[in-house]
Structure formats: structure tokens, C-alpha cells
Amino acid sequence: MHSQNRRREAIIVLILVMFTSFITPFIGSAINLALPKIGHEFNLNAVTMSWVTMSFLLSSAIFLVPIGKLADIYGRKRLFLLGNLILSLASLGAVFSPNGSVLIALRAIQGVGSAMMFATGIALITSVFPPNERGRAIGLNVTAVYVGLSAAPVIGGFLIDALGWRSLFYIPALLGIPAVVAAIFTIKGEWAEAKGEKFDLLGSVVFMISMSALMYGFSKLPTPYAFILTIAGGLGLYIFVRLQMKAEFPVFNVSLFKTNRLFAFSNLAALINYATTFAITFMLSLYLQYIKGLSPRDAGMLLVIQPLVMAAIASWSGRMSDKKDPRILASAGMAVIALGLAMLVPIGMNTSVIYIGVVLVILGFGFGLFSSPNTNAIMGSVEKRYAGLASGTVATMRLVGQMLSMGIATMMIHIFIGTSTINPSNYKQFILSSAITFSVFVALSALGIWASLARGKISQEV
Incomplete structure (x- = not known):
């Protein structure tokens, strides 16, 4: 009976973590579709509009590591539920934002709540599932992330058109608080392996x-x-x-990077993966709308191919990583990503939309094959008392990688186009900037394959 209760608790934890893993990328991706409407309503310039997205990313990144440690000391469930509550209340506030400054501030508060969930979500899954089931559970969680990314262009676009941009915040505001209440009554355990340590x-x-x-x-x-x-x-x-x-x-056990080769190289592989992949959607959305003349809705419907394939593959690769060496699966995934990126280097004015679709399938397969096994490798490489730290590190690598990726892409556009808007007179320069950006990403992917293989053989007994 006791094992049945533990099993039920593990499933409830997984469902809650998957819910939050869906919501955060959904809003993060859908909000980009809403920026023109937000800018029009609040009379914001392009730089200020970008901070509606950037404030969330920045606050998430800077709070992740300290929160990961606090979760290990005071309890992962406690911090996870508090993060849900903060995200829900900030979302409710965002629905009633009177101006751009308030919305940006509330997005930063959402980032703090998300940091609490990012830093503890995978750690909770690692705490409640045995090693032989951990990869499958992590795979399902990664799938929830990709489903959130996949749903954003379709559901987000529909909500914005039908109910306005504020409707994007209804879902976390209305569902987050009931989820917290349900968790308080159903999850009895608490996980705080570093209890008593000084912060x-x-x-x-x-x-x-x-x-x-x-x-x-x-x-x-x-x-x-x-x-x-x-x-x-x-x-x-x-x-x-x-x-x-x-x-x-x-607050951050850097000795793990010195003494734990598997942990160090798996995190390096994750950082490189996000640095090579995050800006792909950004660059392709500009390419499809400016060069190929697609509407935002049609461009979104094409770009949705990538996260859909990711979602289909991530769950399978997670299960496979419980049986096969995650190092091989993750390295193969990075190699497939490098192939997809190399195929994007020569795209030009006359490249067909079908070709772009095929490349997105290849990239989606590579992402899905890499993510779950690599995360499983990181979480399985540390003692349980460091699970919060490891979970926070994974999320930090993701956010820093995303910023690096956007930094590389925007730097290339700035070098080739400057501060001008993209128009027919500089289309060739934009295509050249895209080619250089994707070439840099291919080179980084090669480094990522090396980092993934260099970690050594992975034991499944941690």
C-alpha cells in the first residue's frame, strides 16, 4: 500500500511539473506574436517592446542558481508551489496591466516564479522516480515543453485574434492557483537533502x-x-x-564541475545546444516573412513543424536513455542538429518552403534526440542532495544559451544591416547575415558533439 501511495504521489508530481513545463514556454513563445498589439496599445518603441520578453528571461536566469540552493535547503515542493503561486498572481496582474512599464515589471516577477519552477521541477521528478524510470519521466516533461512551444503559434494566435493579447495570461492565472491547492492536499512528501546548511x-x-x-x-x-x-x-x-x-x-557547487566530468561536459553540451538552436526560429521567422512573403500566421504554421517533431521524439528518447547510454543518444542528436543547420546555410531568395519544412523536421528530430537523454545524464550524475542544484544548472545553461544564441544572431544582423529595417534593398545582406549565423551555429554544434562524447561512459546506477 505504501508503494502504491508513493507511486500515486510520483504521478501527481509529474503531472504538476508537466503542467508548468507547458505553460512557461507557451507564454514565452506566444507573447512574441502579441508584441505588435502590446506596442500599439501602450505606444511602445521596438526596444521597449523587446523588454516584454527580455525581462522574463533575465529575471529567470539570475534567480535560478540561488533558488536551486534554497530549494535544497528549505524544500523543493515548497519552492515549486510558491513559484506556481507567484506566476499565477503575476499573470493575473498582467491581465489588468495599465501600461508597458507595469507589464514589463510583472513579466520580471513571472520570471522569478518560473525560476522557482525551473530550478525544482526536474529535481522533484528525480526525487520521486527510481533511476530506471527517471529517463521516461524526464522525457514526458521535455515533451510538455515542446507541446507548449508547438501550441503557442496556433492557440496563441487564435487567442490574440479572438480575445486580445491579455487572454494569453488567463491560463496560468486561472489554472495555476487551483493546481497549487490540489498539490498541497495530495503531495505529502518534502525533499530537502541540504536541510540545515547556511545560505x-x-x-x-x-x-x-x-x-x-x-x-x-x-x-x-x-x-x-x-x-x-x-x-x-x-x-x-x-x-x-x-x-x-x-x-x-x-550556493553553487563549482567543485562538481572539477570533480564530476559527466556533470561538467553534459552541462557544456546543453549550453552549446541552446546557443546553436534558440535563434533558429527568430532568423527563420524573419526569412519567411520578409524574403518569402508569408503572413505571420502562415510562417507560424510552418515553424510549428520543429517543436511538433521534438515532442514526438523527446518522450521516446527519454525512455531509450533508461536502457542505452545517454551519451550516444545525445551525441547523435547533436550530429543531426549540425546536419540541419548546415542545410540552412545556403538558403536564398529562391529556396522552396518545402525545403525549409524538411530541414525543420531534421532539426526537430535532432533536438528531441538530444534533450531528454542529456538531461537524464545530468540529473543522474549527482547525488540526490544536489538534485536542486543540478536542475537549476540545467535551466541556467538553457537561458544563458538562449541569450548567447540571440546575441550571435542580432550581432550578425547589426554588422550586415546596421540599424535599418529589413527591406528589399538589403535582402541580400540579410540572407548573408543568416548564412554566417547558421555557419557559426554549425561550428558550435561540432564543439557540442565533442563535449557530448568527451563526458565518458554513463552509469545508470546513480
């Missing part, structure tokens, strides 16, 4: 300031002040690492 406040502050400077600076490259901020952020992170090596209870 490293100094290290947390240094990390948050340094990561803010690095990410903000990189997003504004290649301007001079952006270089200064990026370098300052990098130096700050170096100081953070030195502080953590001396701390009795570090």
Missing part, C-alpha cells in the same frame, strides 16, 4: 549582479558599452567561482 548570501548577490551585466551586455553587442558590461559580467562570474571554492556552503 550563501554574498555569493548569490555577486552571481546575480554579474549574470545581469553579462546577459544584458551580450544582448546589446557590438556597442562599446555592451563590451564593457559583458567583460565586467565575465570578471564578476570569475570572482563568484573563486568565492564559491572557498565557501563552506556554496
